[in-house]
Amino acid sequence: MNSKSNITSWLTLASQQLVTAGISSGRLDAEIILAHTLRKSRTYLHAHGEDTIDSKYLDILDTRLALRLDRVPVAYIIGHKDFYGRSFKVTPATLIPRPESEVIIDLLKEAVNQPELPLSGEPLKLVDVGTGSGCLGITAKLEIPDLEVTLLDISRHALSVAEDNARLLQATVATSKSDLLSSYPFEANFVLANLPYVSENMEVSPETRHEPKEALYASNNGLSVIYRLLNEVSSRLAPQGILFIEADLSQHDAVIDYGSSRGFKLQANQGFILTFQLT
Numbered sequence: 001m002n003s004k005s006n007i008t009s010w011l012t013l014a015s016q017q018l019v020t021a022g023i024s025s026g027r028l029d030a031e032i033i034l035a036h037t038l039r040k041s042r043t044y045l046h047a048h049g050e051d052t053i054d055s056k057y058l059d060i061l062d063t064r065l066a067l068r069l070d071r072v073p074v075a076y077i078i079g080h081k082d083f084y085g086r087s088f089k090v091t092p093a094t095l096i097p098r099p100e101s102e103v104i105i106d107l108l109k110e111a112v113n114q115p116e117l118p119l120s121g122e123p124l125k126l127v128d129v130g131t132g133s134g135c136l137g138i139t140a141k142l143e144i145p146d147l148e149v150t151l152l153d154i155s156r157h158a159l160s161v162a163e164d165n166a167r168l169l170q171a172t173v174a175t176s177k178s179d180l181l182s183s184y185p186f187e188a189n190f191v192l193a194n195l196p197y198v199s200e201n202m203e204v205s206p207e208t209r210h211e212p213k214e215a216l217y218a219s220n221n222g223l224s225v226i227y228r229l230l231n232e233v234s235s236r237l238a239p240q241g242i243l244f245i246e247a248d249l250s251q252h253d254a255v256i257d258y259g260s261s262r263g264f265k266l267q268a269n270q271g272f273i274l275t276f277q278l279t
Helices: 007-020 026-038 042-047 055-069 074-078 099-112 135-143 156-168 224-233 249-261
Strands: 080-083 086-089 125-129 148-153 174-177 188-193 237-246 264-270 273-278
Touching (some): 007 026, 007 055, 026 055, 055 074, 074 080, 080 099, 086 156, 099 237, 099 273, 125 135, 135 148, 135 156, 156 174, 249 264
Parallel strands (some): 125 188, 148 174
Antiparallel strands (some): 080 086, 237 273
16 A cells, blocks of 8 residues: 555555455445554544545554455454444454344343243343353343353353453353353253354355354254254253254254254244244
């Protein structure tokens, strides 16, 4: 880039490079990268297009643009991603939160208000299995503060990111390194699970290839880890407890059938999310 680039010219050239590379969101991505680097809002960029970019930022911008041209997701480049109206730290050790996963929080809010849930006087327990960045469990705690929330992940690196997010967002949650529910000693009222469900045969975007493979891929057409969880949860849910699972739409029939064989009744099928309750 020119050493005397202004905001408009940098955005124009960066956008052209990104679009030429096959990135349809090139203009948006360029704006996000520039706004993050300058520590300004995108609105500021639109209003100050003629402002010269300080030369100290240009090498940083070139490096970040090169990463995006290599199809590194924008969230990894800027280090965070919004989920349910909050900003979550993300690193290559965690999956990037997806908007479709927000449905789990909406369904959880409905489930918490069910009159048939037991009123023992104890806080309702929620466990987020395979928590990654912690976006599901932390959001659940912030939206429903009375929940007792535990975040589980087999990756120590992912748990470290989740712990950072809990601290930054002031969410009081417990964390534990765990292969699914192996280290969780309680019966849970709610289990949230966005587990690896991508089959090696599925087509994924170039951006997805930068995300942690262990958090994405599973054997048995992407179903092996979900099936393992269904086996474990069948003896770990409290009475009237509810399980929320995210899976690809093409997998829903298989997950519903397997869940039925383990004593689960489908309560809801909304978007990518399946909601089960033990019969």
